[in-house]
Amino acid sequence: MKATLVANLTQAWQTLHQQGLLPDPNPERIEVVSTKDPKHGDYACNLALVLAREANLNARDLAEQIIQNLPENPDLLSTEVAGPGFINFQLRPEAKAEIVDQVLSQATNYGTRPPGSEQRILIEYVSANPTGPLHVGHGRGAALGSCLARILEAAGHTVECEYFINDAGRQMDILAISVWLRYLELCGEPVIFPEAGYQGDYILDIAADCHRTRGDVWRASFENIRAGAPDDGPDEDGHNMYLDFLILRTRDFLDETIWTELASVAVDTLLERIRRDLDHFGASFDYWQSERELLDDGKVEQTIAQLREAGHLYELEGALWFRSSEFGDEKDRVVQRSNGQWTYFATDIAYHADKMARSYGTAINIWGADHHGYAGRVRAALQALGIDPERLEILLVQFASLYRGKQKISMSTRSGEFVTLQSLQHEVGQDAARFFYVMRKSDQHLDFDLQLATEQSVDNPVYYVQYAHARICSILERAKDEEINIPEDPCDLSPLTDEGERALQKQLSRYPDAVLRSAQEREPHHLTVYLRKLAQEFHAYYNAVAVLVDELPVCQARLRLIMAVRQTLGNGLNLLNIDAPESM
């Protein structure tokens, strides 16, 4: 309907253009909106207000002229000028009711665009370091990414998802030493565990596994390893020299293959668990890209060589720097340390260059807000490589602070203090957890109160929406029991005259916009807001009007209406990967 109105308005604009009153028509400037207040009709357009200035005309007069030149539209009851110069369209009741048949005939496709009609998009999300289990802080990215993937698909994009595994660098050494020291303890060695090692219980589990399968073969004397080590704890610069010392000595002591195996056993175990948790959470991935592999395949060297050839690198104090400041970054960045090792930034450049070369129109990264300073340098690198940095979208997700009542829970992977995503799902449930995560704008801080989510889970808005769906199913079930003929095909909808029925029809017609807007803005919360509104209108209607009435034509029209509501609720919940239950 909106599209038809835009077409009508374009035609009127064209006529006025030929009369020399208006500039060339541009349909993109025509904004038709669904009105909030029924007094303003069903749709409103501000075109006259927008053009009044450049046409040098009074807005109301111009609106009148536009209306004079609109073509016949049989769906319209009235078209009038209102307020300062709005054009309000009032639909005929039959035209409004069409939405019900439209929803039901399109069924699961209602609100979607044809698959593959838009861009090909890669979403990279979560990508948590494989040094510990996922915790509630990762949940927000997981929920956002997986919802966005579905929403973008519904909007006609072709979407693939990727997890970048940071399985290289210093953190792998810390992981390996942490596991190995716990292993030594199991062998009976007295160990002084560094405070900067990974403290979590999951390290013990991995160590126990190693000890069970391998016995004492990796054992060494801790006393020998530790000989000459500095005291545990951070120095003035915050570095833990004790930890570094242990890592160095151990790598000397143990065969390199054992060291590598230690790290890979730990990473594999943790990744397995991460995969499982994400799967249970409803987040799935097409690709798992390893950082290690990029290094081993020489991709990093290649990409850096490319930068060097283009003259974007220089040496300073033994390190290799990238002139990112010439591409809008705050300052230049090191890509290769003076000890010859690549920085994480170097592998990340290679990763992004590789990603952008894989024929995606757009790549979306979902990052925690603490990485925001990083966006500039990655974009700078892409630009230096001749890749349009606009093709990389970086969505920053603000942190979720976790509370148990008024008590804030601080989390850190290293200290082992955190609430895992798994336990959150266990306590709150997948549906509520996902809904809770995406119901706020992602650039908004989120307070996640475990107490509220568990103790008062009945007040959680997700149940409100699901309940509406279940109630409709229940009515339909009852109708079947009473052998009322449930109309499978369009029937006469003229009995739908109640205010609540009009409101529901209007709300149904807004669904495609909610999906599209969520997709365009990369903000699933528009969809949650929409679903709550639709559920609210249904609950109000339910309490005001009985569906199963004796008068068959009325009853059937109402059944069609609530079936359309059920379909739309189900479609929306499905995009959030939340269950639409038939009973509760």
Next chain:
RNA sequence: GCGCCCGUAGCUCAGUGGAUUAGAGCAUCGGUCUUCUAAACCGAGGGUCGCAGGUUCGAGUCCUGCCGGGCGCGCCA
């Protein structure tokens, strides 16, 4: 100090440059189950949209400055 995000009801938050009256939920108070599920509905109270300017037909929404909060500013990942 510099950069990014945020500031809307007691609390948590929606709000697409639009319409005499800025909306939800929670919390508070008062009503509604012999009826299709009361996990629901109806109603009441509660606001200088952080402050001050500016842009324009029109600003919670855009711009500038200030105040307050969060995060980031490594040859860590």
